[in-house]
Amino acid sequence: MTKPSHEQPRALMRLASITSSITSSVLALALAVMAPLALAGCSDDGGKQEPDAGADAPVAPKCFEGTPTNHEQLINACVGAGVEKIDKRPVLPLLNSDGTLPPLP
Amino acid sequence: MQHPWAMRSPVSSYLGRALGRSFGRSLGRALGALGLVALSSVATAALAAPCEDAPGTKVYMQVGDTQEPLIKALGRALRDNAPNPITIVYVTSGSCTNIDAISKDTPFTANMGYIPSTAEDPAWTPAMPPIACQPPTGGKVPDIANSNVFVSACNLTLPATIVETHGPVQAYVLAVPEANTTDKAITFEEAYFVFGFGAAGGIQPWLDEAQLFIRTVTKSTLLSWAFNITVPAAKWKGTRLDKSSEVVTGLSTSASPGKALGILGVEVYDANRDKLNVLAYRAKGQQYAYYPDSTASSTDKKNVRDGHYTVWSPTIYMAKGSGGAVTNPAAAYVINMIAGRSVTPAPAFNPVALIVGAGIIPDCAMRVTRDAEGGLLRPYAPPESCTCAYEKLATGTSSCQTCTTTCATGTCRGGFCEER
Helix, strand or coil: CCCCHHHHHHHHHHHHHHHHHHHHHHHHHHHHHHHHHHHHHECCCCEEECCCCCCCCCCCCEEECCCCCCHHHHHCECCCCCCCEECCCCCCCCCCCCCCCCCCC | CCCHHHCCCHHHHHHHHHHCHHHHHHHHHHHHHHHHHHHHHHCCCCCCEEHHHCCCEEEEEEECHHHHHHHHHHHHHHHCCCCCCEEEEEEECCHHHHHHHHHCCCCECCCEEECCCCCCCCCCCCCCCCEEEECCCCCECCCEEEECCCHHHHCCCCCCCEEEEEEEEEEEEEEEECCCCCCCEEEHHHHHHHHHHHHHHCCCCCCCHHHEEEECCCCHHHHHHHHHHCCCHHHCCCEEECCHHHHHHHHHCCCCCCCCEEEEEHHHHHCCCCCEEECEEECCCCCCEECCCCCCCCCCCHHHHHCCCCCEEEEEEEEEEECCEECCHHHHHHHHHHCCCCCCCCCCCCHHHHHHHCCCECHHHCCEEECCCCCCEEECCCCCCCHHHHHHHHHCCCCCCECCCCCCCCEEECCEEECC
């Protein structure tokens, strides 16, 4: 049952008083945890997370949300729901340890 | 007497430098042989009439064989085009050979073929061969030459007297047998290892080189893919086949459908969707793999048009001229029509419909372009958009506003309010 509205400020003040000592530390902890995730969800080129990335899912690649002006932005521009995209992470046995391709035989 | 095309041509010298001297010599011989093969397609009538006797204004063309369906359909429509009837006289040959011919004024001396009007042959269809004819004495330098790869891909440079126009876009795909419902996509890196290393590349499930159905080194399908995955055409592993139809047969009749993989022009895949599945492709630096179309089952070529699917080349049309203007007015009429531009007088048919019917994408429907084979994409705004008309023709529907004369925004063209 909802408390009468005139009691809510008092209750809130009591709650604030009880939790005031831990609020700052909780907030600090939350910020410490969330900040890198938030930064990972943004990019300095206007990218955004794909909407299908769940909270526990691996971080999905970013797509470019703005008006593409170059090759990288064009190929990674965000697409509408009607466009099928496939996230494939293949096993590449001959890939160099630094991620580069070896020369052709 | 040895046929001139069988001799070592200047093209082999250019390609020799590009691809290695020994391979260039082999390719030169191959181009000569291909020229003979191409000649044979229209040179079957020993007693062919002179091409100059064909009715009306004539435009001589030397085109790649992948564009023959478009040229036949367009040739028929142009011959019947009451506002400006034109007879297309053409021969097919390799892209690099065609560039070389128009650059150096090399006359074509063997038989060519022309498309008859409906009045001349009402039963003729684009599925039939053209009517063989003899070029003028001394041969004929083509009014229009076509290449399905960039001029630079042949290591050639056009003289200033040749105007280069980009025509419809030809996309290429990697396809698997319909029985393979497991594999949906392939990445740039996987393709590099599959075709560059073969079985040694270790990319599952494409470890059997006999099940990699590829094309010979002069084919635009192989050349375009070669530039896109950075594996030179001569170094590809797999079974080299002369014709796209052989790739389709190899895939569709494979005894190991889970291991089979082949390269095709997208229009060939589209015509064989009941036998094959297309793979989505993830280019270098791309986050996801995409099909040429929005989905595996759609036909809108959306991802080609907006840059999400990267394996395509513009078809290149070349003719004499200066300052971007083609000198021969009939040749200009044909080229502008192929490029999706308005022409005067307006034709009695819809050129965009013929282009879409041939399975290629008109330049006016593209929103990206590139300057080299497999090169970086950049945004593109065609002078006269035909996106609405394209989507209607390719998919049967369009979300664009229809019009009769004017639009609140954009330009009324072909019954749709186009972007410009």
